[in-house]
Amino acid sequence: MTDLPGRIGILTGGGDCPGLNAVLRAVTKDAIFNGIEVVGIEDGFLGLIENRARPLGYQDVSDILTVGGTILGTSNRADPRRFEVGRDADGQPIFEDVTARALAHASERGLEALVVIGGDGTLACARPFFEHGLNCIGVPKTIDNDIYGTEISFGFLTAVQVATEALDRVHTTADSHGRVMVVEVMGRNAGWIALHAGIAGGADVILIPEIPFDIDRVCEKIERRRRRGKRSTVICVAEGARSRGGVRVVRERDAGSPDPVKLGGIAAWVAERVEERAGVQARHVVLGHVQRGGTPVAGDRVLATQFGDRAIELIKAGERNRMVALQQGRVTHIDISEPAGRQRTVPPDHPLIAAARSVYTSFGDE
Ligand code: F6P
Numbered sequence: 001m002t003d004l005p006g007r008i009g010i011l012t013g014g015g016d017c018p019g020l021n022a023v024l025r026a027v028t029k030d031a032i033f034n035g036i037e038v039v040g041i042e043d044g045f046l047g048l049i050e051n052r053a054r055p056l057g058y059q060d061v062s063d064i065l066t067v068g069g070t071i072l073g074t075s076n077r078a079d080p081r082r083f084e085v086g087r088d089a090d091g092q093p094i095f096e097d098v099t100a101r102a103l104a105h106a107s108e109r110g111l112e113a114l115v116v117i118g119g120d121g122t123l124a125c126a127r128p129f130f131e132h133g134l135n136c137i138g139v140p141k142t143i144d145n146d147i148y149g150t151e152i153s154f155g156f157l158t159a160v161q162v163a164t165e166a167l168d169r170v171h172t173t174a175d176s177h178g179r180v181m182v183v184e185v186m187g188r189n190a191g192w193i194a195l196h197a198g199i200a201g202g203a204d205v206i207l208i209p210e211i212p213f214d215i216d217r218v219c220e221k222i223e224r225r226r227r228r229g230k231r232s233t234v235i236c237v238a239e240g241a242r243s244r245g246g247v248r249v250v251r252e253r254d255a256g257s258p259d260p261v262k263l264g265g266i267a268a269w270v271a272e273r274v275e276e277r278a279g280v281q282a283r284h285v286v287l288g289h290v291q292r293g294g295t296p297v298a299g300d301r302v303l304a305t306q307f308g309d310r311a312i313e314l315i316k317a318g319e320r321n322r323m324v325a326l327q328q329g330r331v332t333h334i335d336i337s338e339p340a341g342r343q344r345t346v347p348p349d350h351p352l353i354a355a356a357r358s359v360y361t362s363f364g365d366e
Contacts, residue, residue, distance in 0.1 A: 004316060005112030005135075007037040009053065012070040013044030013078070013122030014259075017143045017155030018296035019304035020070040023117050025061040026308025027139075032058055034316060039109055040071075044118070045125050046078035048102040053109060065301055068294045077257050079125045084256045093256045099128040106134055115311050116336075117141055120148070121258045123323060124340045130321040137311045138323035138336045143292055146190035148342035149334045150325035154307060157299040159186065159291040160196040166287055167201025167236060173283075174232035180222060180274050180282040182235045184267030186291050188259075189248075190345045193291070194238035195352055198361065204233045205362045207270070209240035209248070210346045211353075213364025218270070219278040221362040226280075233280075237270055239263040244365075264288070306331050 010027055012020045028038045040056040041047035064071055080102045084093040113135040116126045119142040126136040140147040143159035163185045170181040187193040191208025198206035205221055207213045222233045240263050242248045251264030267284035274282040310324045310331050322333040
């Protein structure tokens with residue numbers, strides 16, 4: 001056995017998601033059990049830049065398994081290599097590399113390893129730290145399920161559950177009024193949430209970024225259903241979906257964020273066109289951040305606990321700069337830099353797409 005570190009840091013970065021606290025609990029309890037002190041960095045890498053952190057003890061992480069969000073806080077605007085230090089006369093952000101400052105804070109606090117809980121952006125922010133010798137162990141989180149190298153990230157199952165419940169609910173309104181209901185779910189450039197929730201929630205049409213749709217095909221599907229006596233149609237659309245030859249609909253741009261393009265608005269676009277072309281009433285709902293909030297479902301609690309445990313096992317085994325991952329149903333680990341610049345999107349030949357088509361779900365492409 002290699003020498004165990006005396007003290008490690010832990011942070012949660014990027015957008016919050018259900019299960020973050022479950023990982024904090026697992027890592028902290030496991031570390032304490034092994035005689036390792038844990039320092040909780042506040043607000044992701046921002047806490048390292050601004051030197052804000054606090055010790056985490058057993059009591060701090062007790063009873064947080066079921067609590068949504070993160071007790072440490074998070075930030076998705078704190079890349080130490082490109083940190084916004086002000087605005088110029090035109091209101092444009094001024095960036096500076098503050099890695100040295102953040103590294104000095106980690107060293108002053110005696111951190112011998114850092115557990116980084118985050119998505120691809122946060123994991124990429126860890127690079128300068130491990131390049132300067134601080135062992136970083138990544139734990140993949142995101143509701144989008146788009147992190148390269150892991151079959152699943154915690155948070156995803158809860159988002160799918162929330163979206164499924166929303167689809168279940170709009171079915172009744174759609175049926176009562178004979179309407180088309182369009183439900184927009186998150187997922188950035190990946191259609192995983194839409195695909196899973198769409199199947200679970202019995203959506204008649206699922207629109208995902210990986211399969212550009214033709215709005216006329218969507219209207220034909222609505223018409224075919226009407227001919228078969230179905231008054232309503234439920235459409236589940238991923239925020240990153242786009243029509244053939246069209247572009248993604250952008251809600252806003254945040255120049256100071258490492259992930260500056262904020263998607264949103266495609267459901268309204270689809271509903272408007274459906275009303276025009278199919279001549280039926282259409283309404284849209286954007287689920288937004290509701291999918292990221294609240295208590296994690298059982299599957300996310302289990303996954304988060306497994307991932308947290310494995311992070312400490314890796315540190316104990318002397319492994320360096322790894323990311324915990326799930327591959328072929330087993331918890332394993334990969335190089336922490338592997339997911340950088342890559343996204344795990346839905347392969348067009350994914351078996352779930354075939355399964356959805358086999359129950360007459362349309363993807364708006366044929
Ligand atoms: O990555 C998680 C996610 O919720 C995406 O699904 C969504 O596009 C984005 O974050 C929203 O970001 P923000 O919380 O910054 O608006």
